[in-house]
Amino acid sequence: MVFSWLIDVGGIVVLFVIVLLALRQERGWIERELREEVDSLLTQSEYAGASAYGHRLRLWWKAWKQGGWRAARRQGRVHRQLTELAFRKHQLRVLDKDDDVSLRADIRRLRKEIAATDA
Numbered sequence: 001m002v003f004s005w006l007i008d009v010g011g012i013v014v015l016f017v018i019v020l021l022a023l024r025q026e027r028g029w030i031e032r033e034l035r036e037e038v039d040s041l042l043t044q045s046e047y048a049g050a051s052a053y054g055h056r057l058r059l060w061w062k063a064w065k066q067g068g069w070r071a072a073r074r075q076g077r078v079h080r081q082l083t084e085l086a087f088r089k090h091q092l093r094v095l096d097k098d099d100d101v102s103l104r105a106d107i108r109r110l111r112k113e114i115a116a117t118d119a
Helices: 002-037 044-051 053-094 101-118
Strands: none
Touching (some): 002 053
């Protein structure tokens, strides 16, 4: 009984560690890939919000308090688009697919969508 409990708890701890490592890796990608977007597409504050989950949650909460669900949904959509942009840029860089037309088109589309949301 004690042995099975230790196995269960051990599995949960391993799963928790994997989730934490994945979040850390994703944050690194977001920070690295969006850094060059600062001053052209993003402000420093928007960059900080995109790259830190706690800051992102505070921005979402602030948007909800100031503008209700519509503003909060808009804020969430922008963060999802920024995350997707960072991941697409990471794919393009890591996979060494400089000639990948599809990834480049996705990156251009996401930049336009993010810029239009801020307008």
